[in-house]
Amino acid sequence: MPDWHPSDEFELPLWVCDLDDAIYSVAHRRLCVWPDEFDGRWHWEIQTYETGGVADSGICATLEEARHAAVAAARRLAVDAKRTDRR
Numbered sequence: 116m117p118d119w120h121p122s123d124e125f126e127l128p129l130w131v132c133d134l135d136d137a138i139y140s141v142a143h144r145r146l147c148v149w150p151d152e153f154d155g156r157w158h159w160e161i162q163t164y165e166t167g168g169v170a171d172s173g174i175c176a177t178l179e180e181a182r183h184a185a186v187a188a189a190r191r192l193a194v195d196a197k198r199t200d201r202r
Contacts (some may be wrong), residue, residue, distance in 0.1 A: 118132065119131065119132045119146075119148070119182060120132075122147075125149060127149050127150055127152055128149060128150060129147060129148070129149045130147070130148040130149070130178070130182070131145055131146070131147055131148075132145060132146040132147075132182075132185070132186070133145045134146065134189060144162050144163055144164050145161075145162050146159065146160070146161055146162075146182075146185040146186065146189060147159065147160050147162060147185075148178060148181045148182055148185060150178075151174070156174050156175065156176060157174065157175045157176070157177060157178050157180065157181035158172065158173070158174050158181065159172060159173055159174075159175065159181040159182070159184055159185035159188075160172035160173075160185070161185065161188060161189050161192065170188075170189075170192055171188045171189075171192065173185075173188070
């Protein structure tokens with residue numbers, strides 16, 4: 116599992132994982148996970164280098180589930196990008 120670190124750029128607790136361009140798609144900058152302030156579920160997203168760009172996102176019941184879902188989605192997108200590059 117990649118390294119996650121807390122970030123203070125948001126009012127709610129935010130966990131960030133910077134993505135390695137050699138492993139993941141070069142268009143994907145980082146993974147972010149944060150709690151919903153109303154229902155306690157955890158949101159995740161894959162941020163891109165494009166302004167306001169989000170490659171994928173989702174909602175999970177726990178922090179760990181959200182981290183795993185974000186990493187799995189980033190890996191899936193990386194595999195898809197490599198398949199597209201081969202064509």
